[in-house]
Each structure stands twice: as structure tokens, then as C-alpha cells.
Amino acid sequence: MAKREEIEQRTEALLLPVTKECGVRVYDVEFVKEGSDFFLRCYIDKEGGVTIDDCEKVSRRMSDLLDREDYIEDAYTLEVSSPGLGRKLTKDRHLEASLGEEVEVKLFKPPEGEKQKEFEGILRGFDEKSLTIAEGAPPDPEKERTFDRKNIAVIRLKLDF
Numbered sequence: 521m522a523k524r525e526e527i528e529q530r531t532e533a534l535l536l537p538v539t540k541e542c543g544v545r546v547y548d549v550e551f552v553k554e555g556s557d558f559f560l561r562c563y564i565d566k567e568g569g570v571t572i573d574d575c576e577k578v579s580r581r582m583s584d585l586l587d588r589e590d591y592i593e594d595a596y597t598l599e600v601s602s603p604g605l606g607r608k609l610t611k612d613r614h615l616e617a618s619l620g621e622e623v624e625v626k627l628f629k630p631p632e633g634e635k636q637k638e639f640e641g642i643l644r645g646f647d648e649k650s651l652t653i654a655e656g657a658p659p660d661p662e663k664e665r666t667f668d669r670k671n672i673a674v675i676r677l678k679l680d681f
Contacts, residue, residue, distance in 0.1 A: 527551045527560070530591055531582075535562055538581045544574050547603045548610055551596070558596035560586075563603040570602040606679040615646045615675075622678040625653060627671050639665060640678055651675065 521529075532549045539546050547563040564570055564578055579600040586598065609615050609623065620642060627637045641653030644664060651672065655663040 524551050527592055530589075531560060531562065531586075534585050534589065535578075535582060538578055538585070539564055542574060542577045542581070544570060544578065547607070548614075551592075558592075558594045560592065560596050560598050562598070562600045563607075564600060565603060575600045575602070606676050609675045609677070612646070615643065615651070618643050618677060619645070622680075623653060624674075624676050624678045625651070625667060625672060626674045627667065628673045629671065631667075639667075641665065 528549045528551050531551070532546060535546050535549060542564075544564040544566040547565040548561075549563070550559075550561045552559050552561070562578065562582060564574060566574065579598060582600065583598055586592070606624075607614070609618055622640065623643045625639045625641075627639075630637045639653065639655065641655040641663075644652045644654050646652065646669070649669055650666050651669055652664055652666045654661060655665060
């Protein structure tokens, strides 16, 4: 297991009881390097949306736990926030909760014979190897597209303004 994945898993294990105590739930955890800085991002969620007070409560408790556990060698910044409206769908539990929702799919490279790398549609299904959306408004079952998950750079909920 990569160092990043181990840090994310350990952090999520610490975060679960904290979020339960604070009346929110864990959406995701990521440990990333941006430039020369490391960030430990804890995304939380709840029905009706997360408030700044929710983020502050979780952040204070997590900061104390992380200081006590001290398993991250690098200096980092802890951030606790909502995943936002256009949230990334990085885990199967995110995809499962988003079935029937409109999503944006960005690929690393276009499908063979095409030039387009970005697609929108209703999330119809997924498995460990592929993801299917229905394009069109309203979604047309005849216009379903299936993508290889290893070719997906980002999938997120679509924002409508």
C-alpha cells in the first residue's frame, strides 16, 4: 500500500468516531502534495449541508487526535470542509448514492476514434471496471455510453446554474 493510501485510511479510521460525535458523516479523505506543501483534507457531509461550525468542531477534534497519533512524517495543513455541490465521485459508495444523478465525466484520453474527452449524462450504472451514463435531455437509453474506469480522470456531480 502506498504511503498516501495508508495515511488516508488511518485518518478515516480516526475521523469516523469524531464525525459521528459531531452529527456529520465522512465523505472522503485525501492526502495530497500541491507544490511543496502537503494537505490532509477531510470532507464531511450531512443532510441539509455542512456548516462552518460543523467543520470547526471536526477540525479541532481531529487536530488533537492527529497530534497525539503523530503518524504523518511530513509537515501538512489539515483542512476540514464540505465536498461541495460539484463533488467528486471517487469511491463506489459515492457512485451508488449518485445513481440517477447528472454527472460530468472527464477522461484521460478520448475513446478510440473520437476527439472528445468530456461527457455529461445521467449515471446509470457501474462496476469495478466500467461506468455507464445516458446522454441527452431527457436521457435516452439509446444514447448510453460506457467508459473504462481506468480511463476516467474525474467524475463529479454536474452543477446547473
